Structures are given as C-alpha cells and as structure tokens.
Amino acid sequence: MRWNDIYISGLGKYLPGAVMTAEQAVAEGLYDATENIANGIRAVRIAGPGEAPVEMAAAAARQAVARSGHRPEEFGLVLHAGLGHQGQDYWTPASYVQDHTVGGEGAAIEIRQGSNGGLAGLELAASYVAARPDVTAALVSTADSFHLPYFDRWKTDVQLVYGDGAGAVVLSSRTGFARLVATVSIGDGSFEPLYRGSDAWTPHPFASGKPIDLRARKRDHLLRTEDGYEGAVARMGRHMYEVIERVVAEAATTVGGIDWFVHANLGQTIAQWAFYDQFGIDRARTVYDWGRDLGHMGAGDQLIGFTHLVESGRLSPGDLVLTAGAGIGFMWTAAVLEIIEPPHWT
Template identity: 60%
Template sequence: MRWNDLYVSGLGAHLPEREQTAEQAVAAGLYDAGRAEANGIRAVRVAGPDEPGPVMAAAAGRQAVARSRLDHDLFDLVLHGSMGHQGQDFWTPAHYVQGETVGGHGLAAEVRQGANSGLAAVELAASHLGSRPGATAALVTTGDAFALPYVDRWASDDQTVYGDGAGAMVLSSRPGFARVRSTASLSEPSLEPAYRGTRWTASPCESGGPADLSGRKQAWFTRHEGAYQEALELIGRRFGQVLERALDDAGTKLSRTQWFVHANVSEQIAEWGFYRPLGLDRARTTYDWGLDFGHMGGGDHIIGLNHLFESGRPRPGDLVVTVGVGPGFLWTAMVLEVLRAPAW
C-alpha cells in the first residue's frame, strides 16, 4: 500500500540496564559454546522483576510520544505487540500501555505475531489512520521479557538468543521527521505447523519446562525428505514478494535505498537470508549493534529504527527499508523516506 500523508513523528526504546554476555552464559552452562560461536550474538539485556514487557513498552511509548510533540488527545489508537508472556494471565496489556502513555478512550488492542508483532501493528495502524479522516495519531509499542520457566533465552531455539527490551513508534497524519512511503504484508499459513508442535497443551509450561521451539521446528522440517528445502524456498519466495511489493508501491528499488533494518538473528540467518541474496552492505544495517541485544521478540525492527535515528546517520532524502517475519508465517515490509534529522 502506498501512503501519501502518513508520517513517523516519534520513536522510543527501553532497554534494561542488566547485561548478560554470551561468554558468561557459556561459562555458567546456560549456552552451548558451539552455538555461541555459530550464532554470533554477543550479549542480551535482562529485565528485572519490575520490568515485564508492558512496563518497558510504556516507558518506550512515553519517550516516543514526548518526541512526537503531539497532544495526548490526538491519539486515536494504541496497538501493543509482543511475543512472550506479558507479566500476567487473563489481562489486556494494551490498555495498561494506553493508560500509562496517552490515556483517552481510543481503540487499544494487542497484536501477537511473534517477531513480526511490531511491524504488523504498524501496518494495521497505518490502515486505521488512512481510513479515518478524523484520526490524527497512533501509538505502536512492543515489549518482551523472556524468563524461565516459560522461555530459556539461551536454549529454547538453537538459532535464536532472546533479549529483553521494548520499542515504540508514533504514526501521524501530521508531518513528522520521516514519511511512510509504503507498507506491505503477506501470509503463508501452510508454514504455520512449524511452530505449533505435534500436540495441543492445556496451559503454558504444561510440561514443566521451557518452550522447545527448536524441537518443534525440527520435527516439522524433517517430516519427509526435502521438506526443509521446500520450506526454505517458500520462505525466500514470500520474503522476496513482500519486499518487492513495498518497494514498488514506494516507487523505488532496493539499490536506491540507503538503510535496511532486519531482526537481530544469528549470523547464518543474516548472511543467507539477507546479505547474500539481497547484496546488502552490512554497514548500512543495524545488525552489528543488534549483536549486543539479541532477538527482542516483537520489537527488533522498531528498536533498530530508534537506534538508527539516534545515531544521526540517516540524512534527508534517504530511504529506509525494514522487513519482518513471524511464525504464522506473516511478513511485513515498510519503506520510510527521511525528511529531516529529528532533534533528539
């Protein structure tokens, strides 16, 4: 979808102070040394007991709203994206975030699309603002804190290390520091079983141990000879399609863009999923920075964008591309045009 009057007015992030390095995790017997070398993640942030995902998301949201300089009563929508446990069962974290940031009585809802939660929420927020003439601003937040017994950040997924953190973005119909040129989303539900596993459960942690995401994926990807290669080809095809759609709607090509933000994934996934097939210059991404934070659930892309703009590197006229994917499978791509360097 091409957008003409949709802008990014604010970005924010909250990263816990406590750091745990991969070296420390290996020494403590929490992380396999071979996986540590192959994955390349150097460290993660670890949330404290008073920092569940929604609390961190609210902190990031307040920062983004303050940077936007938009009045609270202009916010018509709050969407909160996440991947893991949100600090309480039978609860609606989006309304907590709303109350702790902009307040009001607008629509507040939760988006659960795994690692693509943040960008999927941005796509929905863009559609909301674009279809309602009276709607001025929307706040999108993400927040995830991974902890036992629900998730083992070092071992639940052999190619992923989970770090804690939160991000926020303010979208507005009023001019901001960047214009959203386009967004696009595409699903492939035939791949959904890869993360489901082979049996249903009655409650979280029913087995008494953390989620075994590696085991679920291995069982499905090896269900017959050639299944893994078939899945990789389909994933690559859908990724290429959603990226091409967003670039076409933005009226540009990847070679004409200056920045690319993707999830904080392992070295092998980054190399074979992004850099080699797309010919990306790693220096034009946030990847090396992300190696010190790991995969922050649904927030990698928004937190990465926040870091990119805080670094002061994007210049007016630059184009920024970000693409996410989450279990389901759902891909979302966005193209931003930098209008000015934000004061912050």
Template identity: 60%
Template sequence: MRWDNVYVAGLGAHLPEQVETAEEAVAAGRYDAEEAQANGIRAVRVAGPDEPGPVMAAAAGRQAVTRAGLPADRYGMVLHACVGHQGQDFWTPVNYVQNEAVGGTGLTLEVRQGSNGGLAAVELAASHLASRPTPQAALVTTGDAFRMPYFDRWGTDSQQVYGDGAGAVVLSNRGGFARLRSTASYSDSSLEPIYRGTTGWTDGPFHDGKPVDLRSRKSDYLLQEEGAYDRVIQQMTKNASQVLDEALADADMKLADARFFVHANIAETIAQFSFYSLLGVDPETTVYDWGRNFGHMGAGDQLIGINHVVEARDPRPGDLLVTMGVGVGFMWTVAVLEFLETPAW
C-alpha cells in the first residue's frame, strides 16, 4: 500500500535498567554455551517487578506523545501490540496504556500478531488515519516482560533469546519528521501449526506449571514428515521476498536505496541466512549489532530499533528506512519510511 498522507510524528522506547548477560546465564546453567555462541545475543534487559509490559509501553508512549507535541484530543486511535502475559488475566492492557500515555476517547485495540505485532499495528493505524478527513493521530505501543516461571527467556525457544522492553510511535495525517511511504503485509496461515505443536489444547495458561516450551512445539511439527523443515524454510523465504518486493515497489525504490534496514533481534545464524544472504540486506544498514545487547523484545524490536536510529544514527532528510517483521501465525509486514527532517528532540 502506498501512503500519501501518513507521517511519523513521535517515537519512544523504554528499556529496563537491569542487564543480564548471556555469559551470566550460561554460568548459572540457564543457557547452553554452544547456543550462546551460535545465537550471538550478548545480553538482555530484565524488567523489575513494577514493570510489566503495559507499564513499560505507557512509558514509551508518553515519550512518543511528548515528542510529537500533538493535542490529546487529536488521538483517534491507540493500539497496543504484545506477545506475552501483560500482568493480569482477563484485562485490556491497551486501555491502561491509553489512560497512562495520552488519555482521550479514541478507539483502542490490542494486537496479538506475535513478533510482527508492532508493524501490523502500524499498518492498521495508517489505514485508520488515511481515511479520516480531519486532523488525527494514532499511538502505537508495544511492551513485553518475559518472566519465570511462565516463560524462560533463555530456554523457552530455540535460536531466540527474549529481552524485556517497550516501543512506541505516533502517526499523524497532518505531518511529522518522517513520511510513511508504503507498507505491505502477507499472511500464510498454512504455517500456523508450527507454534501450536501437536500436543492438543489446554484449558488455560500455565496449565502444567512449567515454562512455555516452544522448542518442542516446533520440533514436533517439523519432524512429522520427511522434508518438512526444508519445505517450511522455502515457503517462508518466498513469503518474505514477496512482501518486501511489494513494499519497495509501492515506495518507488530498491533495497539498495535504503540507508537503514531494521529487523528483529534474532539469532545471528537466522539473520545471516534470512536477511543478509537470501534478501540481500547489507548488514551495515542494520541496527543488529546494537540489538544483540537487548535480545528479542516481543512485538517491539522494530519500533525500538527505529527509535535507536533516530537517536543515534543521524538520519538526514531524504534518507530511507525499511523495516521488516514476521510473527507466528505466520504474517509478514514491511514498512518504508522517508525522513523529512531531523526532529528537534
């Protein structure tokens, strides 16, 4: 989708102060040394007891709203994307984020699209704003804290280390320091069983008192038939290429035109294979080395990474940024930004 009147007006992030390194996790017997070497994630941030996902998201949201400088009554939508437990059951964390970050009476929605949640929410917000004739803004937040005993950040998933953190972006249909040039999304629900596994349904979360075991779910599915792993990789590669090509075409650009490319903070082996080898992304355009100090922050890697680009990488007018996400289910989203000016903050 090509966008003509959607802009980025503010960005924010919240990263907890406590740091836990991969080396410490290996020494404590929580993380395999060979995995640590292969994955390449150096450290994660660990949220405090008073920092569940929505609290961090609200902090990131307040920063983005302050930076945007738009009136509270202009916010016609607040979206909150997340992956893990949000601090309470049978509750709507997005309304907490709205109340704590911006207020108002705009539409609120929670987005559960796995690691692609942040970018999927951006595309939803852009669609909402583009259809409004009056000046409006939308706040998108992400926030996740991965806590034991429900979730083991070092062991629940293979080739993935989970860090705590939150990101936020304010979109506007009346201007900002960057323009959203295009977005594209693609879903392939035939891959949905990979993270569901083969063990059947449960009556509730944490039903057996053990940490979520995503490793077994994936291996059980991929070992059901010979060649399943290769088939899945080929299918994912095709889907990723398709959605990237669509977003680049709608933005009237080539991948080589982008000064920045922001992808998830994933294992180094996956980043090398999926992004640098198959898609042709130049590692120098990414924030991956920085991200190795934070791990995979649920739905928020892309928004937090874009915030880092603006704060630390000196984007200039005319620079293009491509960001890509993929979430279990599976769904891919790519967004293209063009910087118009250097924000005052």
C-alpha cells in the first residue's frame, strides 16, 4: 500500500535503567556460553518494580505525543502492542495507555501479533487515519518485559535474548518530520503451530507452573516431518524477501536505494542470513550494533530502533528508511519512510 499524506510526527522510547550483561548471565549460569558467542547480544535492560510494561508504554507514548505537537483531542485511535504479560491479567492495557496519555473518546485497541506488533500497529493506524477525515492523529505504543518464573529471557527461546523496553509513534494526517511512503504485510497461518507446539490446550495462563519453553514447542512442530526445519526456514526467508521487495516497489525504489534499515534485535547469525547476506544491506546503515545492548524487546524493536536512529541526528532530508519484522502467527510487515526534515527535538 502506498500512502498519501500520512506522516510520522512523534516518537518515544522508554528503557529501564537496570542492565544485565550477557557476560554476567554466563558467569551466573543463566545463559549458555556457546549461544552467547553465536547470538552476539551483549546486554539487556531489566524492568524493576514500578516498571510494568504498560507504565513503560505510557512513558514512551507521552514523549511521542509531546514531540508530535498534537493536542490530546486530536487523537482518534490508540493501539497498544505487547508480546507478553502487560502488568495484570484479564484487563485492557490499551485503555490504560490511552487514559495516561491522550485521554478522550477515541478507540483504544490491543494488538497481539508477537514481535510484529509494533509494525502491524503502524500499518493499522495509518489505515485508520487515512480512512477517517475526522481523525487527525493516532498513537501506537509497544511494551514488554520478561521475568521468571513465567519467562526466562536467556533460555525460553533459541537465537533470541529478551530485553525490556517500550516504544511509541504518532501518525498524523496533518504534519510530521517524516512521511510514511508505503507498507506491506503478509500472513501465513500455517506457521501458527510453531509457537503453540503439540501440547494440549491449557485452562489458564502459567498452568504448568514452569517457564514457557518455546524451544520445545518449535522442536515438536518442526520434527514432525523429515524436512520440517529446512522447509520452514526456506518459506520464512521467502516471505521476508517478498515483503521487503514488495514494499520498496510500492515506494518506487529498490533495496539499494534505501539509506537506513531498522530490523529486530535478533541473534547475529539470523540477522546476517536474513538481511545482510540476502539483501546486501550494509550493517553500518542499521542500528543493530546499538540494539545488541538491549536484546529483543518483544513488539517494540523497530519503533524503539527508529526512535534511536532519529535521536542520533544521522538522518538528512530525503533519506529513505526501511523497517521490517516478523511475528508469531506468522505475519511479516515492512514499511518505507522518507525523512522530510530532522525534527526539532533532535
């Protein structure tokens, strides 16, 4: 989808102050030394008491709203995306973010699209603003934190280390420092069992009393057929390739015409295979090395990374930024943005 008159007017992020390095985690027996070398993630931020995911999201959102210049009454939509527990069970975190940022009577909706939640929210918010002349602005927030005994940030998943943090973006039909040029999303529900595994349904969260084991769920699904692993990896690669090629075509450019690329904070072997080798992307034109000190922050890597890129002062008018991600389910989203002028808050 190519967009007309949809802008990015504000960005925000919140990163907890507490840090644990991968070296510390290995020394304390929390993290495998071999995986540490392969993944290349150096550290993560760890949320403490008083830093529930939605509180971090609201802090990032308030920063984005203040930077946007929009009045609270101009927001017709608040979307909130998170991968895990947001601070309370059986509850509406999107409404919390709305109440603690812009208030008002706009719609407040939660997105559960795993690690693709932030980019899915970006595309949905753009659709909402473009379709409703009475809505000037939309707010998208993301937040996640990962804690034992429910989730082991160092061991629950493979080729990923999970860090805590929040991001937010304001989309506008009126003004902004960047223009949303194009977005593309692709879904493939046949990958749904990959994160569900073969276990029976559970009657309530944390039913086993043990940390979530995503490694076992993936293994159970992929080993059902002889070529399960190789086939899944090949199809996932094709979907990522397709979503990126389609979005740059919608934006009337090529991957070679992109100035900056923002992707999730993955293990470096995945990043190398999925992006740098496949597309010839220059790692120096990403924020990946900065992200190695944060880990994978659930739904928010791309929004947080883009915020950091803008805050770094490295962007110039006319620069094209490509961001892409994938989330369990599976769903892939890519977006191209064009910098109009660096925002005043940099």
